[in-house]
Amino acid sequence: MGDRVAGSMDGMTDAAGAAAIDRRVVVVGAGQAGLSAAHHLQRQGLRAGTDFEVLDANPTPGGAWSHRWDALTFDLVNGVHDLPGSSLPPADPQEPARDVITRYYGDYEDEMGLHVSRPWRVASIEAFDGPAAWGDSQCFDLTAHGPSGVRRYRAGAVISGTGTWDRPYVPHYPGRFAGRQLHTRDFTAPEDFTGQRVLVVGGGISAVQFVMLLDAAGAEPIWSTRRPPRWRDEPFDAAWGRTVEESVAARTRAGLRPLSVVATTGLPSGPRYRAAVASGLLQSRGPIDRLLTAGVRFVDGSSEPLDAIIWATGFRASLGHLRPLRIREPGGGVMMADDDVSVIKAPGLFLVGYGRSASTLGATRAGRRAARAAIAATRAATEDAVSATG
Ligand SMILES: Cc1cc2nc3c(=O)[nH]c(=O)nc-3n(C[C@H](O)[C@H](O)[C@H](O)COP(=O)(O)OP(=O)(O)OC[C@H]3O[C@@H](n4cnc5c(N)ncnc54)[C@H](O)[C@@H]3O)c2cc1C
Numbered sequence: 001m002g003d004r005v006a007g008s009m010d011g012m013t014d015a016a017g018a019a020a021i022d023r024r025v026v027v028v029g030a031g032q033a034g035l036s037a038a039h040h041l042q043r044q045g046l047r048a049g050t051d052f053e054v055l056d057a058n059p060t061p062g063g064a065w066s067h068r069w070d071a072l073t074f075d076l077v078n079g080v081h082d083l084p085g086s087s088l089p090p091a092d093p094q095e096p097a098r099d100v101i102t103r104y105y106g107d108y109e110d111e112m113g114l115h116v117s118r119p120w121r122v123a124s125i126e127a128f129d130g131p132a133a134w135g136d137s138q139c140f141d142l143t144a145h146g147p148s149g150v151r152r153y154r155a156g157a158v159i160s161g162t163g164t165w166d167r168p169y170v171p172h173y174p175g176r177f178a179g180r181q182l183h184t185r186d187f188t189a190p191e192d193f194t195g196q197r198v199l200v201v202g203g204g205i206s207a208v209q210f211v212m213l214l215d216a217a218g219a220e221p222i223w224s225t226r227r228p229p230r231w232r233d234e235p236f237d238a239a240w241g242r243t244v245e246e247s248v249a250a251r252t253r254a255g256l257r258p259l260s261v262v263a264t265t266g267l268p269s270g271p272r273y274r275a276a277v278a279s280g281l282l283q284s285r286g287p288i289d290r291l292l293t294a295g296v297r298f299v300d301g302s303s304e305p306l307d308a309i310i311w312a313t314g315f316r317a318s319l320g321h322l323r324p325l326r327i328r329e330p331g332g333g334v335m336m337a338d339d340d341v342s343v344i345k346a347p348g349l350f351l352v353g354y355g356r357s358a359s360t361l362g363a364t365r366a367g368r369r370a371a372r373a374a375i376a377a378t379r380a381a382t383e384d385a386v387s388a389t390g
Helices: 006-010 032-043 063-067 097-112 205-216 238-253 261-265 271-278 320-325 360-389
Strands: 021-028 052-055 121-129 138-146 149-160 180-183 197-201 220-224 288-292 295-298 303-305 308-311 349-351
Touching: 021 032, 021 138, 021 360, 032 052, 032 063, 032 097, 032 360, 063 097, 121 149, 121 320, 149 360, 197 205, 197 303, 205 220, 205 271, 238 261, 349 360
Parallel strands: 021 052, 021 149, 149 349, 180 308, 197 220, 197 308
Antiparallel strands: 121 138, 138 149, 288 295, 295 303
């Protein structure tokens, strides 16, 4: 792969003495967003593993999909958009979506020759004011942890597509429940709960699917949502998709935290779900008032004994590695430019799969915009370098 090491080019080493690997662009994360960005960098003439590097924390391809549970079969997902320059091959509807997507991303990485480095988790990214191989303007120092220790990278631009899977969100309620509690990300199989009374908390599609799966597996699910479920009968078509994306973009351009997907989209209605609503299975008991040692009390004053609680309460953007760059606004959001990938407070840093691009379709499109912007942001530096050596 021919790692180019800054120390070997200009004698620079970082404070810890380890030579930094120099890349024009580093892509953090190899989910839909990071792979799309990598593909477009390559299409614009940058070489994988030389001009740009993709670092991914997972041991296998697949992004967050590689962690999803067996019962999330391919027919249950809303639809996964093609990666750029390829088509998702037809798949068995009963196959776990995890296996379908992991295979698809893995084949894509191989066919495109993206040379993803894994498992390498970027722990922190700091601003660095040249000189560096990519010019004297602001660069980034990245510290990554992996199987052979610590690696340091120095990059002219960073495209961060780290998703949300690593930041499960669980709301706080008073009281303490002594039984089993887990978040969506720790769910493995509905059969784990057969014969148990299980509270499923959350108004999103994952919660709805858990209620249905638990019921089919002989558990007794009880559903709690903060607000009445928002079923949507209208088609999830392109025009409506654009409206949703625009409303999310309006928030992130103002530096506000993006709303959860379900708060923006509502729940897809359909014959299966309508029947479950009519039968009473998919009837929310409303918001939680407090947790009890062996159950829960709802705001309406009723209570239920429980064996387990599944918190299907969503995720937050996984941005901890960017903390040194101080890009968060007081409410936790990141102020985005009108292209929805450039971070206002950190020129040269691009977020993909964040805000309006937090879907496979949005992530694919954002990857293209970010790749072009990253190349533009580092072009002046490469031209300077060429004229200096020429
Ligand atoms: C249960 C569920 C079902 C969904 N179903 C659909 C659907 O049907 N259709 C749809 O369009 N969207 C769906 N989504 C949303 C969808 O998962 C995302 O929009 C899209 O796949 C996310 O892609 P991504 O590249 O942004 O993130 P991810 O797929 O999460 O990829 C991020 C990658 O970054 C890596 N990473 C994270 N932190 C670091 C770090 N510090 N250093 C290095 N690497 C790091 C991770 O290991 C991971 O490989 C679903 C989400 C959930 C939770």
